[in-house]
Amino acid sequence: MFSVIMASQSFAETAPTNKPIVKVGSYNCPPFVIESEEKTYSGLSVLLWEKIAHELDVSYEITNHGLGELLDDVANGKMHIGVSCISITPEREERLDFSHSFYETHLAIAIKQQSHLDTLISIFTNTKLLLVIGIAFLAASLVGGIYYLLEHKINDKLYSMESRKARWVEGFLLGLLFITKGPFNYYEFRTLTGRILTVLLAVFTTFFIASVTAVLASTFTLGLLSSDIRGPNDLANLNVGAKETSTSSTFLTNHSIVHRAYPDIEDMLDALDRDEVDAIVADDAVLKYLIKKSKEQGHYEQLTVLPYQFEKQNYGLVLENNSPHREKLNRALLKIRQSPEWRQALQNYFAEK
Incomplete structure (x- = not known):
């Protein structure tokens, strides 16, 4: 039981049965505090406090507040304890006391996912994707042009079209395949320069294809779908x-x-x-x-x-500054955190279904 019952600034006030009554302030923060239409409270933090109150043999009453109001009320002694998803911060520690952390989390960002039409539009307007495509076409044109100049007069297998424009198209397609698929067979080329270039480009295209694949994967999985x-x-x-x-x-x-x-x-x-x-x-x-x-x-x-x-955020129960009851509360909290019931509660609220 809390052993010290002080005056108006006490953690607990004396009821007719001499059992301490603790004024618990909270604010709605599912799944840690869930307020029903009937003004009853449930959730992970409420469960924790219920177990602590039972361990310390105190009665309590819970009232709902806004976050700023709750912190002010605890700091001013209007509330004995604040129970919700209250992060422990240096600024709050200057005027309040906190229990040990009972849950660790982080800040995160939520967005609204794009529709299929928006995603399609993003594919054609995403600057990173357009840059990758532009680089690939430029490299294909360069490689295809070099091979065309070296091979088009003597290599009927690779350049079989009759018109010059059609052979330029063949050269571009050859370069595009080289850049996106990798090096051709060494023996496909008849000039020594072409064969040497094939060996050199084999190394370059290996790294280029890997880089393009990584960029495209990042663009599609993160960029397009996550704004x-x-x-x-x-x-x-x-x-x-x-x-x-x-x-x-x-x-x-x-x-x-x-x-x-x-x-x-x-x-x-x-x-x-x-x-x-x-x-x-x-x-x-x-x-x-x-x-x-x-x-x-x-x-x-x-x-x-x-x-x-x-x-990183650590949640704790909040008490008035220099509270004499923090040590007993922490001992009860640590005991409850090690219980199978607490682990089951975490599973119930946060397990993926």
Whole structure:
């Protein structure tokens, strides 16, 4: 049991039964805190607190708050503890205490995937892809032209067309095949210079084809389908959303990325789905959970979380500064984190189905 019961700034107040009553503040952050229409609370953080309260033999009441309000209320002693997906940061540590971390995640970026028509348009307008195609055609023209000058008068097998224009086309096709497929058989060429050039180009085309393949794979799998966003630095010229008073908003501000602030993550997801913003930044675990649950209900079917994680986040329970109860709370928290029930809860909320 919490042994110290102080006056108005105590962690717990005395009820008629002499059992401490803890004022728990929270804000909606699925799957860590899920508020029902009946104003009841569930979720991973709520489960953790329920087990801690049972371990410490305290009663409690939970009320819902905005994130900024919740942090202020705990700092001012209006709330004894804050329970949600609250990231431990140096700035918050200056005026609050935190428990040990009970969950580790990262910031992530969510976007709205392109439709098939948009993807097709992107294929023909993607600058990187056009550059690769241009380089390939230029190299094919150069190689084909060199072989044409060396071989077209004496090599009827490679240059069989009668007109000069048709033979130029044959030369270009030869160069294109050489660049995209690799070197021809050494004995296909009749001049010594042509054969020497074949050996030299064999090395070059091996690396060229590998490079082109890597660029094309990157362009199609990441660039075309993910709006060319490969990390937070690519957000500078986009319309970006973040939750107000959150670590994601702070991160964007610190990196001079202008963004819109939304009161909660559901509003952000809705704005992204309506194309009000190009991308949103939030905690990876929360984004993936909400989008997965929404898709199960037929909503936000084009939204996806990009495979880039940055700015590690550690969630903790928040207490008033210099709280005398942090040590006992941490001992209970660590005990619960090692239990099979906690591991099963993590599996239930975050396992891929």
